[in-house]
Amino acid sequence: MSHEHNHLQEALDTLKETGVRITPQRHAILEFLIQSMTHPTADDIYKALEGKFPNMSVATVYNNLRVFREVGLVKELTYGDASSRFDFVTTEHYHAICEDCGKIVDFHYPGLDEVEQLASHVTGFKVSHHRMEVYGTCPECTINKEVH
Template identity: 35%
Template sequence: MLSVDMAIKALKEKKIRLTPQRLELINILSQENKHWTVEELYHILNERMPSVSITTIYNNINLFCELEIVKEIQFGESLSKYEWKKKDHYHIVCKLCGEMVDVWYPTLKEVETVAESISKFQIRSHNLQFYGVCSQCAEQ
């Protein structure tokens, strides 16, 4: 798992300013094992720093993704969630409430190898998400 110190070092190496908003966003993302939307991050950061704009959040999240501090999890074209960079893993998503849980399983590199041989692409990564119903929704 990426440490806060490593994230700050990555920003410094690229000569990117360590603004209070960036540092607070790093703290939020790194402290909780959660999958965030930009809007959720905005609401939390805006409580702590009322002058922050949602554009600031989008710009910093995009920067963090480029630097591989944060990973984007895409759900089609309309929704992305973001998580602090951790060891490669997969996700299970509740189709009713949207809860997302990490699944630690060895990376399926053989799938990438087959995809490369079929497509002639150079595969860099892949995403795998499972969909079901969480225990809370199943009880209701």
């Protein structure tokens, strides 16, 4: 049984447990998010599925991404650019973002608990979580630059 299949099944179970109906559209959006190695925008998802669902509304994509976010299946990533990207939640990881081509690559690093503690101490906040990304140039774009 593939990892993708596992993830999908677990996601569907989560939906059932939380009383969220499993519709063909939701199934397809989840499936696409899980198999997608990129971190797609709502519009990416909409375009990717319009072959299978010619009548699907873009509102459906947004609605369901919100639902998935609310039950914890999906994280919304907001970078500087115009639209949010969506990431199926598996294990904790951080992102490296290429400033030339926009590619997003996952990398693992132990959680920055110490930072959260210090921040909590100096600001008085009750800290719930954090976000962190590194920015730079991916190997492909580095090569392209060297050629020119």
